[in-house]
Every structure is written in C-alpha cells, then in structure tokens.
Amino acid sequence: MTAAGEDAAGRARETVDAVYRAESRRVLATLIRLLDGDFDLAEEALHEAFAAALQRWPADGVPARPRAWLVSAGRFKAIDAIRRRARFDARLADVAEHLRAAASDPAETDEDGVEDDRLRLVFTCCHPALAPDARIALTLREVCGLTTEAIARAFLTSPPTLAQRIVRAKAKIRDARIPYQVPQRADLPERLDAVLHVVYLVFNEGYSASSGAALTRADLSAEAIRLGRLLVELLPEPEAAGLLALMLLHESRRAARTTADGELALLDEQDRSLWNRAQIAEGCALVERALRSRRFGPYTLQAAIAAVHAEAATAVETDWAQIVGLYDVLLRADPSPVVELNRAAALAMRDGPAAGLARVDALLARGELADYHLAHSARADLLRRLGHTAEARAAYGRALALARQEPERRFLERRLRELRG
Amino acid sequence: MKYLCLIYDDEQVMDAMSKSEGEAFMGEYFAFTEGIRQSGHYVAGEALQPVASATTIRIRNGKVSTTDGPFAETKEQLGGFYLIEARDLNDAIQVASRIPSVRTGSIEVRPVVDFSQQQPSS
Numbered sequence: 156m157t158a159a160g161e162d163a164a165g166r167a168r169e170t171v172d173a174v175y176r177a178e179s180r181r182v183l184a185t186l187i188r189l190l191d192g193d194f195d196l197a198e199e200a201l202h203e204a205f206a207a208a209l210q211r212w213p214a215d216g217v218p219a220r221p222r223a224w225l226v227s228a229g230r231f232k233a234i235d236a237i238r239r240r241a242r243f244d245a246r247l248a249d250v251a252e253h254l255r256a257a258a259s260d261p262a263e264t265d266e267d268g269v270e271d272d273r274l275r276l277v278f279t280c281c282h283p284a285l286a287p288d289a290r291i292a293l294t295l296r297e298v299c300g301l302t303t304e305a306i307a308r309a310f311l312t313s314p315p316t317l318a319q320r321i322v323r324a325k326a327k328i329r330d331a332r333i334p335y336q337v338p339q340r341a342d343l344p345e346r347l348d349a350v351l352h353v354v355y356l357v358f359n360e361g362y363s364a365s366s367g368a369a370l371t372r373a374d375l376s377a378e379a380i381r382l383g384r385l386l387v388e389l390l391p392e393p394e395a396a397g398l399l400a401l402m403l404l405h406e407s408r409r410a411a412r413t414t415a416d417g418e419l420a421l422l423d424e425q426d427r428s429l430w431n432r433a434q435i436a437e438g439c440a441l442v443e444r445a446l447r448s449r450r451f452g453p454y455t456l457q458a459a460i461a462a463v464h465a466e467a468a469t470a471v472e473t474d475w476a477q478i479v480g481l482y483d484v485l486l487r488a489d490p491s492p493v494v495e496l497n498r499a500a501a502l503a504m505r506d507g508p509a510a511g512l513a514r515v516d517a518l519l520a521r522g523e524l525a526d527y528h529l530a531h532s533a534r535a536d537l538l539r540r541l542g543h544t545a546e547a548r549a550a551y552g553r554a555l556a557l558a559r560q561e562p563e564r565r566f567l568e569r570r571l572r573e574l575r576g
Numbered sequence: 577m578k579y580l581c582l583i584y585d586d587e588q589v590m591d592a593m594s595k596s597e598g599e600a601f602m603g604e605y606f607a608f609t610e611g612i613r614q615s616g617h618y619v620a621g622e623a624l625q626p627v628a629s630a631t632t633i634r635i636r637n638g639k640v641s642t643t644d645g646p647f648a649e650t651k652e653q654l655g656g657f658y659l660i661e662a663r664d665l666n667d668a669i670q671v672a673s674r675i676p677s678v679r680t681g682s683i684e685v686r687p688v689v690d691f692s693q694q695q696p697s698s
Contacts, residue, residue, distance in 0.1 A: 284665060331687045332577050334664035342666075 164213035204229035397455025400441035404461035407434035528557035585681035
C-alpha cells in the first residue's frame with residue numbers, strides 16, 4: 156500500500172472509532188427493535204457490523220450515512236446468524252425470511268424512528284417488572300455502553316455478580332415478553348418515574364458514594380447527566396427537565412465539596428468561586444422552564460431549592476424563607492422524613508437553631524430516622540450553635556457511629572475534636 | 577402469549593365483608609370477567625374454595641404423605657386465577673390491574689411456557 160493509502164486507511168479506522176463512540180448505542184437500540192427485542196442477538200450483530208466497517212471502510216471509503224450502513228450490516232449479520240441456527244431448527248428459517256423481507260423498508264432507519272428506539276431502550280431497561288438493581292445495571296450497560304467491569308467497580312460488586320444480574324434481566328425481558336416500547340400516554344407518568352429514579356440513583360451513587368474511601372465517583376454522575384440530557388431531548392416532560400436541573404446544580408458544586416486535602420466541605424463552608432457557573436446557569440434555566448409548566452413534581456422542587464442556594468453569593472445571603480417555602484411544597488408533593496429533616500435545617504437558618512432543634516427532636520422521636528447519621532449530625536450542629544457542648548458531643552458521637560463514608564467520618568471527628576478543645 | 581394471573585387475597589378480610597359488600601365484590605368480578613371475554617383476553621378462570629379445604633401431597637422416599645392445608649402459610653392465600661391471552665407483559669399488566677382483588681390483595685402474573693414455539697434466541 157502507498158503512504159497515501161495507509162493514511163486513508165488510518166483515517167477510516169479513526170472514523171470507525173469515532174462513529175462507535177457516538178453512534179453505537181443508537182445502532183444497538185434500532186437493532187434490538189429490528190430483531191424483535193432480542194438483546195443478545197442485537198449486541199452480537201452490533202459488534203459484527205463494526206467489525207465489517209473496520210474491514211470495508213478503509214478500502215471503500217466511509218459511507219454517506221454511517222449509522223444506516225451499520226444498522227443494515229448488523230441486520231444482515233443477524234439474519235446470517237439465524238440462518239446458521241436454522242440448520243438445526245427449521246422453524247427459524249421463517250424468522251430469517253421475515254427479517255429479510257422487512258429489511259427493504261426505509262422507514263425503519265429514519266431519524267425519528269431512531270430517536271424513538273433510544274427511548275424504547277431506556278423504558279425497557281427501566282421496566283418496573285425488572286428488579287431495581289437490574290434496571291440500573293442494564294441501563295448503564297445497554298443505554299450508556301459501560302462495560303460490566305466498570306459498572307461492577309462503580310457499585311462495589313464483583314463482575315460475575317453484575318453479569319449475572321444483567322443475564323437474568325435479559326432473560327426476564329425475553330421470557331415474560333416485556334415489550335420494546337415507549338409506554339402509552341396513560342402509563343407514561345408511572346413509567347417515567349421509574350426511569351427518572353434509575354437516573355437519579357446512578358447520579359447519587361456517583362455524587363455521594365454510599366460507602367468507601369472516595370467521596371465522589373464523577374464518571375457515574377457524568378453518565379447520569381448524559382442520560383438526563385437524552386430524556387430531556389426526547390421527552391417534553393417537566394420532571395425530566397427538573398431532574399436534569401437537579402443533577403447539574405449538585406454537580407456544579409463538585410469541585411467545592413472537598414478541600415485540597417480531601418476533607419468534606421459543607422455548603423456554608425464551600426468556596427463558591429469554585430462552583431461551575433455554566434452548570435448553574437443551565438440548571439436554573441431548566442428549573443424555570445419546569446416550574447412554568449405547572450406539571451412539575453419532586454425533582455423540580457428539589458432543583459428549585461438547589462437553585463436558590465446556587466444564586467446566593469454567600470451562605471449568609473441565602474434566601475432561607477424561600478427555601479423553607481419550597482420544602483413545604485415538596486413535603487406536600489412527596490412526604491418523607493428526610494425532606495422534613497432538611498426543612499428543619501432550613502428553618503433553623505430562618506428562625507434560629509432552637510426552632511430547628513425542636514423539629515429535629517420531634518422527628519427523631521418518631522423513630523424513622525433513628526439510624527440515619529445525618530439526622531444526628533444535624534442535631535449535633537444545632538446543639539453546638541446553641542452552646543450545648545456536652546449534648547452536641549454526644550450527638551456527633553452517635554452520628555460517627557452510624558456514618559460509613561470515610562470523608563464524612565473524618566468531618567465528624569474534626570467537629571468532635573473542636574468541641575473538646 | 578398466555579399469562580396466568582394468580583389472585584392472592586387475605587381470606588380473613590374476605591370473610592369479614594358484610595353480605596352486601598361481598599355481593600358488590602362478586603358483581604365486580606362478573607363485570608371484569610365479561611369485559612375480558614369481550615376483549616378476547618379470557619382463556620379460563622376459576623375461584624377456589626378457602627385454604628381450609630386444601631390438601632398438600634408429597635411423595636418422599638416412595639412414601640405418600642398427605643397433609644392438611646396449603647404448601648406455605650402466608651398472610652395472603654391463593655383464591656383463584658385467570659388464564660389470559662395477552663400481546664405482551666404490558667398488555668397482561670393492564671388486564672391484571674383491573675382484577676378486583678388487586679385493591680385488596682395482590683396479583684402475580686406469570687408467563688406460560690409455550691412448548692410449541694421456540695424463541696429464536698433460545
């Protein structure tokens with residue numbers, strides 16, 4: 156081959172890599188539909204289609220519509236695979252023939268159809284008939300394209316356990332015949348909730364790891380934000396915008412959440428110059444859009460609270476009255492003891508620590524938050540501000556006994572030391 | 577595709593219903609059954625006698641054992657079933673969510689194995 160030919164071949168390989176990164180999930184989503192919801196066959200076909208592209212594009216040039224080329228190549232690879240199996244099972248010959256006959260319909264790979272396929276994939280991976288753990292694993296694997304190893308690492312579990320979870324979920328999709336569909340309008344609110352919940356859990360796992368040494372796992376949060384963008388782009392639902400806003404507004408504080416030596420910095424201690432202004436602006440715009448719709452829910456309200464924090468130049472300038480008001484609306488929409496705890500903390504900022512402490516004590520007396528470390532550290536903080544040092548120490552000690560995350564533990568130990576000194 | 581909808585209810589709650597409540601509940605069942613006959617989902621359906629009438633049979637080491645009662649003691653008991661024909665799980669869930677006991681007990685939806693058809697992936 157000439158030097159120029161080698162250059163062209165190298166460029167084509169780079170193009171295949173770039174197309175893989177940008178388009179492989181779209182191609183997969185369409186192949187699953189064309190192959191009647193068969194995830195495994197579609198994945199196999201996807202890999203064969205890219206292998207064919209690596210072989211052909213350097214010689215033939217990159218096709219004008221790479222994605223349509225890959226879908227078509229993947230479909231014919233799948234037809235070949237079914238034909239090979241049909242030698243042992245005559246009934247499959249009909250399946251292969253059906254797929255080949257359908258292959259001539261150009262509507263199947265048009266732009267709108269492809270976007271619908273991505274939504275179909277998201278809704279199928281987050282189907283409420285699948286186990287909650289499996290929904291998260293399947294979404295990260297199929298929609299985000301993360302490897303089983305990467306997902307297992309992020310969730311502190313072993314790759315075989317995670318692979319097993321995905322295999323079982325795919326078997327249920329096949330055996331119970333979970334359809335590859337975007338839900339009908341009547342079912343959309345409930346089904347969208349399930350999808351948003353998966354995205355939110357992925358984000359939280361990335362933002363505040365539930366245990367272990369690292370406080371944040373930025374990769375998972377980035378994936379969750381990408382998923383959130385995908386949903387906002389594909390579905391005009393206010394809560395999808397609310398969730399994306401919430402994630403962006405939390406993410407905007409990432410650099411300020413830990414000090415240079417890896418210690419936890421609470422909201423009122425954070426260096427606000429480190430907050431990501433672009434993410435805040437985008438998040439605030441999304442919150443306003445969702446609030447205007449008047450069809451918003453808990454994610455939008457939490458995002459609105461985060462937006463009030465984001466708009467305050469310093470902690471003391473925070474509009475606490477507005478935050479308490481937003482918590483009141485949130486409690487009506489989605490009552491939970493954790494939201495009550497957060498409202499009590501906001502109330503302490505608006506009306507003073509004694510008012511907040513009364514609420515926290517009443518909440519703890521009900522028992523639901525008795526083992527929740529943040530309830531005890533919130534109580535400790537209010538006691539400290541009221542000058543009740545001995546009680547504050549006891550409450551920090553209780554929080555420390557319950558906290559599992561290293562940076563949080565160090566933060567509580569630091570507070571305990573300060574109260575001793 | 578066929579799905580079996582297993583209906584679980586707390587028999588004590590059922591027994592505690594007044595005569596008119598019980599009749600209204602049965603009326604809902606008749607209306608539901610008529611509805612799924614018309615929509616073409618219905619294949620079969622029966623209500624069962626209370627678990628007090630149940631007998632469980634096992635053979636272990638060649639010996640038959642016959643015991644009173646159901647296989648497992650639970651708060652909710654199997655009280656009946658529908659066998660339905662549905663397009664897919666979403667369609668089956670739609671049907672099952674209209675079974676009157678869904679509001680008092682719970683419905684387990686199980687796909688039925690079709691030995692006459694083999695899936696391309698298996």
